[in-house]
Amino acid sequence: MEAGGAGEVDHLAGERATAQFDVDHMKVAWAGSRHAVDVADRMARLVASDPVFRKDNRTMLPRKELFKDTLRKAAHAWKRIVELRLTEEEANLLRLYVDQPGYVDLHWGMFVPAIKGQGTEEQQKKWLPLAYKFQIIGCYAQTELGHGSNVQGLETTATFDPKTDEFVMHSPTLTSSKWWPGGLGKASTHAVVYARLITEGKDYGIHGFIVQLRSLEDHSPLPGVTLGDIGGKFGSGAYNSMDNGVLRFDHVRIPRDQMLMRLSQVTKEGKYVHSNVPKQLLYGTMVFVRQTIVADASKALSRATCIAVRYSAMRKQFGPQTGGPETQVLNYKTQQSRLFPLLASAYAFRFVGEWLKWLYTDVTHKLEAKDFSTLQEAHACTAGLKAVTTSATADGIEECRKLCGGHGYLNSSGLPELFATYVPACTYEGDNVVLLLQVARILMKTVSQLASGKQPVGTMAYMGNVQYLMQCKCGVNTAEDWLSPAAIREVFEARALRMAVNCAQNINRAPSQEEGLYELSPDLLEVAVAHIQLIIVTKFIEKVEQDIPGEGVKEQLRNLCNVYALYLVHKHLGDFLSTGCMTARQGALANQQLGKLYAQLRPNAVALVDAFNYTDHYLGSVLGRYDGNVYPALYDEAWKDPLNDSPVPDGYREHLRPLLKQQLKLSRL
Numbered sequence: 265m266e267a268g269g270a271g272e273v274d275h276l277a278g279e280r281a282t283a284q285f286d287v288d289h290m291k292v293a294w295a296g297s298r299h300a301v302d303v304a305d306r307m308a309r310l311v312a313s314d315p316v317f318r319k320d321n322r323t324m325l326p327r328k329e330l331f332k333d334t335l336r337k338a339a340h341a342w343k344r345i346v347e348l349r350l351t352e353e354e355a356n357l358l359r360l361y362v363d364q365p366g367y368v369d370l371h372w373g374m375f376v377p378a379i380k381g382q383g384t385e386e387q388q389k390k391w392l393p394l395a396y397k398f399q400i401i402g403c404y405a406q407t408e409l410g411h412g413s414n415v416q417g418l419e420t421t422a423t424f425d426p427k428t429d430e431f432v433m434h435s436p437t438l439t440s441s442k443w444w445p446g447g448l449g450k451a452s453t454h455a456v457v458y459a460r461l462i463t464e465g466k467d468y469g470i471h472g473f474i475v476q477l478r479s480l481e482d483h484s485p486l487p488g489v490t491l492g493d494i495g496g497k498f499g500s501g502a503y504n505s506m507d508n509g510v511l512r513f514d515h516v517r518i519p520r521d522q523m524l525m526r527l528s529q530v531t532k533e534g535k536y537v538h539s540n541v542p543k544q545l546l547y548g549t550m551v552f553v554r555q556t557i558v559a560d561a562s563k564a565l566s567r568a569t570c571i572a573v574r575y576s577a578m579r580k581q582f583g584p585q586t587g588g589p590e591t592q593v594l595n596y597k598t599q600q601s602r603l604f605p606l607l608a609s610a611y612a613f614r615f616v617g618e619w620l621k622w623l624y625t626d627v628t629h630k631l632e633a634k635d636f637s638t639l640q641e642a643h644a645c646t647a648g649l650k651a652v653t654t655s656a657t658a659d660g661i662e663e664c665r666k667l668c669g670g671h672g673y674l675n676s677s678g679l680p681e682l683f684a685t686y687v688p689a690c691t692y693e694g695d696n697v698v699l700l701l702q703v704a705r706i707l708m709k710t711v712s713q714l715a716s717g718k719q720p721v722g723t724m725a726y727m728g729n730v731q732y733l734m735q736c737k738c739g740v741n742t743a744e745d746w747l748s749p750a751a752i753r754e755v756f757e758a759r760a761l762r763m764a765v766n767c768a769q770n771i772n773r774a775p776s777q778e779e780g781l782y783e784l785s786p787d788l789l790e791v792a793v794a795h796i797q798l799i800i801v802t803k804f805i806e807k808v809e810q811d812i813p814g815e816g817v818k819e820q821l822r823n824l825c826n827v828y829a830l831y832l833v834h835k836h837l838g839d840f841l842s843t844g845c846m847t848a849r850q851g852a853l854a855n856q857q858l859g860k861l862y863a864q865l866r867p868n869a870v871a872l873v874d875a876f877n878y879t880d881h882y883l884g885s886v887l888g889r890y891d892g893n894v895y896p897a898l899y900d901e902a903w904k905d906p907l908n909d910s911p912v913p914d915g916y917r918e919h920l921r922p923l924l925k926q927q928l929k930l931s932r933l
């Protein structure tokens with residue numbers, strides 16, 4: 265927990281004293297409201313003070329014990345939620361702070377939303393109360409051994425039998441085995457299963473079905489259902505707490521009314537009826553989860569940067585040639601140029617995540633009113649932001665590990681497990697490359713419609729300004745000129761549009777559109793990234809333009825926003841130069857300004873990570889401790905490793921002793 269208790273010494277007090285802003289108000293800006301800070305604080309402390317939620321030994325547990333520990337934590341969390349009558353907001357935060365992937369994530373995060381989004385009112389009335397009370401546990405079974413990205417390529421079949429008014433669920437091939445769904449392996453009693461609907465001899469493509477998998481009496485798999493866990497995954501602890509599973513059906517029958525029928529129906533005579541809605545609504549659960557993943561990216565990256573900033577402030581190496589105290593590694597310019605852009609990215613992802621949540625809610629209301637006009641915008645933004653933020657976060661966590669030197673490689677730093685748990689976010693809910701190609705296709709379509717005078721809307725509205733953006737010249741003359749939000753916005757818009765137009769022209773030169781899209785797919789990825797980075801930068805600028813209370817808070821956020829934008833300019837300078845958006849001199853000025861911003865950020869760095877308001881329990885890192893008292897903690901932690909249970913290790917008698925004795929004999933010869 266935070267420092268302040270009797271006898272505790274705050275080794276980072278000096279760092280905290282140099283902050284030039286009101287940390288308490290920054291906590292509000294980060295969390296979204298005073299209420300959000302208070303609820304998060306209460307839930308974090310509730311979890312941290314409960315011994316069942318202990319996690320410091322997690323990376324040392326064998327898989328079976330780890331899984332049992334996950335079951336215990338989930339059951340205990342549920343007990344506390346019920347006993348304390350927690351609200352949905354409080355319950356979600358409790359889950360977040362328990363910080364152990366498990367079946368509940370999929371139950372609440374995908375099974376329930378799939379029924380809400382794709383079930384009829386009647387189906388919702390039947391299934392949701394059961395799920396809400398945990399009388400059933402559900403998962404989301406879409407991916408198969410042979411196909412994940414290509415949803416249309418799934419092979420599981422659901423064939424309607426009008427004689428019995430049932431669907432027959434079947435896995436016709438090995439590759440049709442469901443493979444990966446979280447919670448499926450050991451915990452779920454039910455699943456929303458995605459399968460090809462076949463009726464009257466015709467294949468109508470992929471649809472969702474609610475299928476019971478296990479007995480509600482003794483949890484054994486039902487007849488015709490083969491179930492299991494798919495095996496250990498990357499890293500210690502980490503995502504191994506989750507029972508990602510395999511599932512096969514051998515002609516398993518389910519009642520017709522277990523097909524999710526909001527988007528399309530099958531009558532009892534076997535007639536297929538499609539409601540007058542876009543078929544992509546079938547993908548609605550993925551869109552919902554992609555949006556939550558963007559919000560989670562800022563949490564993971566802020567955790568990693570909190571650890572790396574605090575540790576870098578207490579760690580000292582080398583010193584002035586004239587003697588005197590050693591230098592805090594945070595004072596090295598190289599450390600700052602690697603770490604501060606990540607800190608700025610954590611804030612950027614937080615604010616774009618907040619905006620994406622608003623967009624998602626807005627689109628959902630429109631869909632309820634049968635207005636489908638913003639569906640494409642929702643798909644492009646959720647897919648693109650999910651891809652860009654998760655890739656940057658995974659890379660950022662690994663960079664934070666390196667920023668902590670050797671100690672960052674210890675499990676007790678928390679960083680290896682954080683990375684191993686986080687990195688599959690680049691793959692699940694849509695492989696990042698596949699998602700970026702979706703965004704790029706939409707951008708190419710938008711470019712092709714510009715000539716016809718169709719005005720792009722939403723986050724693509726800037727493309728309508730094509731005449732100006734294709735020829736504008738960046739007006740920056742001094743390093744300070746880069747502090748203008750208008751200048752930053754314009755170069756990001758010009759870069760994104762010019763890259764998109766160039767790519768569209770190259771595709772048009774190909775023998776066919778399909779061939780062009782295929783040949784130029786590496787360029788298309790970069791087009792999509794440029795567009796999504798523009799969105800993140802724009803939303804950060806818009807955030808900073810709002811009324812933000814608290815002494816110095818707005819100034820710090822403006823600084824972070826400029827760091828984020830200019831760091832991207834520096835990193836992607838090739839894009840900006842090759843599209844003629846700026847000159848090499850202007851690129852050098854951007855880098856010069858970036859250096860000045862790092863210097864301004866330095867005295868505020870520790871306070872900026874304090875504003876995340878994370879407990880030591882949630883951080884789970886001896887290096888990121890609030891009090892900065894790292895060395896005794898590292899030393900104590902080492903002795904907890906089971907390898908240190910005895911001074912002479914197991915295996916000495918069988919393998920070390922004979923070897924040593926043999927060497928001794930040989931040396932005497």
Ligand SMILES: CCCCCCCC/C=C\CCCCCCCCC/C=C/C(=O)SCCNC(=O)CCNC(=O)[C@H](O)C(C)(C)COP(=O)(O)OP(=O)(O)OC[C@H]1O[C@@H](n2cnc3c(N)ncnc32)[C@H](O)[C@@H]1OP(=O)(O)O
Pocket residue numbers: 338341342345355356358359368369370372373374404406407412413414415416446544545547548550551553556639640643691692693694695698702706
């Ligand atoms: C203890 C107490 C507990 C308390 C409570 C806890 C509460 C918890 C709450 C929340 C927690 C949330 C946590 C969630 C946990 C996350 C864990 C992750 C688990 C992982 C799950 C998964 O991975 S599920 C499987 C995901 N799979 C994928 O993502 C597959 C990716 N592939 C696709 O999406 C599609 O195949 C693809 C889009 C690539 C192609 O589709 P296709 O049909 O072939 O379409 P295409 O021809 O390309 O396009 C046609 C047309 O459709 C448009 N389009 C495509 N997708 C969408 C879409 N999603 N929406 C709208 N439109 C779409 C596309 O643009 C084309 O348009 P046009 O060009 O025709 O206009």
Ligand SMILES: Cc1cc2nc3c(=O)[nH]c(=O)nc-3n(C[C@H](O)[C@H](O)[C@H](O)COP(=O)(O)OP(=O)(O)OC[C@H]3O[C@@H](n4cnc5c(N)ncnc54)[C@H](O)[C@@H]3O)c2cc1C
Pocket residue numbers: 370404405406407410411412413414443444445446503508688691692693694695696697698701
């Ligand atoms: C930890 C974890 C949890 C998961 N949980 C669930 C779950 O709960 N439910 C569920 O249904 N699924 C789940 N999944 C599965 C996940 O959704 C898929 O793994 C994901 O969608 C990627 O699909 P894939 O595995 O088929 O990858 P592939 O598509 O086989 O990707 C392999 C490579 O091919 C490339 N590639 C593929 N298609 C293209 C293309 N068109 N153009 C260019 N390159 C391409 C990719 O970029 C990648 O480099 C989970 C996966 C993981 C890792």
